[in-house]
Amino acid sequence: MTAGSAPPLAGGEQLVKRFPLTRGVVFRRRLGDVAAVDGVTLSVQEGESLGIVGETGSGKSTLARMLLNLLEPTSGVVRYRGEDVTHARGAQLAALRRKRQLVFQDPAGSLNPRKTIGAAVADPFAIHGLLPERAARARRVGELLEQVGLEAASANRYPHELSGGMRQRVGIARAIALGPELLVADEPVSALDVSIQAQILTLLRELRRELGLTLVLIAHDLAVVRHMCDRVAVMHDGRLVEVAPVEELYRAPREAYTRELLAAVPRIPGPPSASGPAGG
């Protein structure tokens, strides 16, 4: 974590997002509003890994989308490097998109089935008009694929030819293509098998170290966050319940809701040290 003098890398102040609550299909009536996120102030320091945990409907994904300007807040301020970017448009927004990237839960749903993997990973360059030279772009795509543990030759394959874990690697390759500063991963492993989950989490951890990325990890799984994050924010019903360093939160949660959440996680008996130290 950086010193207090520098502004946080990203964050939001008093963020609120309301969605209209309607009834009926043809004669749609507005019954009122539901606040998916209800006054959340949160910041991410450069270089840290922040976990946002909560159950279905807690507002964690909505919050993340607002932090990335993918969803406009009803009220509140979105900041990046101290600057108010709530209403960023045009060139400013494009620049922000390069610096802040999202990794989705379902890589299959975020990849075009008719496009090769190589084309998918090259997309960000095309969109931002970078690396116009074909050979250079192909070379960079190959490097990116290798960086996420795929063969450069898999550029010629289609999404359906890949397993879920490999598709998530492609999603990550796309996300890091433009050299972002902030990576927001929304449930990146919840659709994957246990052994593949561990591979993807390990990859994210390595990339974070190699590229000096700041990571916001959104997850319902408290165990995943424990392994990945320096700090954890717990959300419930659109509000922030508790924010604490990871060790503190898991050892001595202050809020009743956090305790309830932790108590509900099924425990695996046996030595908890069944994992080596970090960076092994």
Add this chain to the structure above:
Amino acid sequence: MSAADAAGAVLSVEDLRVGFDTRDGLVQAVDGVSFAVAPGRTLGIVGESGSGKTVAATTAMGLSRGPRVRVSGRVLLDGEDLLDAAPQRLRALRGDAIAMVFQDPLSALHPLLRVGAQIGEAVRAHRPGVSRAAARARAVELLEWVAIPNAGQRVDAYPHELSGGMRQRAMIAMALANEPRVLIADEPTTALDVTVQAQILALLRRLRDELGMAMVLITHDLGVVAETADEVAVMYAGRIVEQSPAGELFAAPRHPYTWGLLRSMPRVDAPAGAALVPIPGRPPSLIHPPSGCRFHPRCPYVRERHRSEDPALEPLPDAPGHRVACLLPEAERRVAWARLATGATPAQARAAIEPAGEEGRV
């Protein structure tokens, strides 16, 4: 009791094999699986996608039938072989003596019928003499039993009007409508939030104890198994690779795949900064499974002989209820796990049991 001991079991699966004919070849989804469950006990079947755990269960329910399905072995429910049973007989047993709960209640419940009507139908399908009114009363009773608040009103709700947890409770109520002797639950809590998951698991345990049901719990989550099952079978590529009483499986696992799973699972009680140790590679093709031990391409402890020799599921010398399909000598597996359990990497554990290293120390 051990699963090998079929005496006293209400459900016993013997050498089950299930293959699917596809354009690409025969997919051998289940390849010689045996297990047994006694009344009031829970068998947890753990495995990843494609391990065959769900196919084994659906076949046991008589749900995998058709021209392209190749099934052999026996599935004995109170001594009656379900694989041989006529379709009519199977319909009579399903939902009555043996019932199943699926992962996704939204796709298992009829979207246009009220929950109570669906539960009532489950009752009336097997008890034609029961009146509609009595079936409805039974539905309310069942919904109360699975702890759905305001059961008297919820009985008239449509599935989409219930939350995920409530829907799963309704599914369980339907499965229990006729007090089955065997309940097969396939990932019953995977789609649910942790707090709801804890409630559903507690509910299943309570109902198992009250009804003396035998339960087969299929899951990918070792934590869920640890909290619910008496006995655990770990499946990999269509086979059981390790089977043991639950306590022993977690205290002294003996198969490298089980070790891999245990060390891949993030845990809330992990020490600070603990890294996960992924299993390299991915599960094999079931059309062309690897030669020899099926886990050998991903196993950190593989030896030359393991590439050609296929290990059988055999009891451990000192713990007959604990069976393992692994070609490493038991003494070496013991040493390897001792190292892994204290934080060694697979490479370090391997070094500790390398034959050269062992023999060099004469």
